[in-house]
Amino acid sequence: MLSRRYQRICQTLDRRQPDLTVLMEDVHKPHNISAIIRTCDAVGVMAVHAMNQVADGDVLDTYSQVAQGSEKWVDLNRHPDVTVAIDQLHQQNFKIYAAHLSDRAVDYRTIDYTQPTAILMGAERWGVSDTAAELVDGHIIIPMLGMVQSLNVSVAAAVILFEAQRQRLQAGFYDQPRLDPEFYRQKVFEWGYPELVAHYRDRQLPYPPLDSEGQIIST
Ligand code: SAM
Numbered sequence: 001m002l003s004r005r006y007q008r009i010c011q012t013l014d015r016r017q018p019d020l021t022v023l024m025e026d027v028h029k030p031h032n033i034s035a036i037i038r039t040c041d042a043v044g045v046m047a048v049h050a051m052n053q054v055a056d057g058d059v060l061d062t063y064s065q066v067a068q069g070s071e072k073w074v075d076l077n078r079h080p081d082v083t084v085a086i087d088q089l090h091q092q093n094f095k096i097y098a099a100h101l102s103d104r105a106v107d108y109r110t111i112d113y114t115q116p117t118a119i120l121m122g123a124e125r126w127g128v129s130d131t132a133a134e135l136v137d138g139h140i141i142i143p144m145l146g147m148v149q150s151l152n153v154s155v156a157a158a159v160i161l162f163e164a165q166r167q168r169l170q171a172g173f174y175d176q177p178r179l180d181p182e183f184y185r186q187k188v189f190e191w192g193y194p195e196l197v198a199h200y201r202d203r204q205l206p207y208p209p210l211d212s213e214g215q216i217i218s219t
Contacts, residue, residue: 006214017178019117021049022120023121029124040074048074051078097111098136098139106138107141108141114167121156
């Protein structure tokens with residue numbers, strides 16, 4: 001890999017936020033999934049979560065074709081249903097806030113996004129399910145002062161995620177790498193040498209070490 005690309009990869013990984021994520025509940029329009037993932041990349045989200053039960057066919061299978069490249073940089077974790085996803089995130093100590101237009105929703109700016117946080121985004125037509133709304137830690141709303149009741153789901157995700165980015169910038173969360181060092185090392189290799197990943201995975205071999213310019217050190 002070129003040294004410039006290596007620097008860019010490291011710079012991006014240095015800013016990734018392992019404790020900020022998005023859970024998409026039945027968001028099924030490819031352009032919305034794509035836009036949310038692009039925003040996640042821009043904000044420094046390392047991985048997103050999704051479950052999808054309403055779509056005709058499996059939209060998440062086509063997600064790699066719609067995310068315009070950003071899917072390479074943001075991992076997608078798929079879940080069979082929203083209950084399992086919420087349970088797993090809770091086990092990892094995430095507070096989960098549903099972006100949900102409910103009576104108990106609070107202004108999205110009142111949340112402390114420097115804590116491990118997952119934002120649950122609801123389906124384009126139906127919004128967040130009753131089941132998910134019950135299981136999360138709180139509901140947040142972006143105040144709507146016009147005639148329409150809601151924003152496009154990807155726009156809502158962007159508004160909330162950039163507030164999280166603002167708070168984390170202020171708290172210095174982008175100043176030091178926050179990923180586990182071994183995970184970081186793996187990602188550098190996977191992003192820098194995608195054509196070699198299958199070779200090592202198929203043979204269950206560890207990735208080779210890289211030098212300070214990102215070149216493979218032959219052992
Ligand atoms: N009729 C749906 C409802 O009542 O929830 C509208 C769904 S909206 C088009 C899709 C998703 O975008 C929502 O489930 C929510 O996650 C998010 N969203 C849209 N506008 C929002 C707002 N003003 N505040 C918080 N979330 C919003």
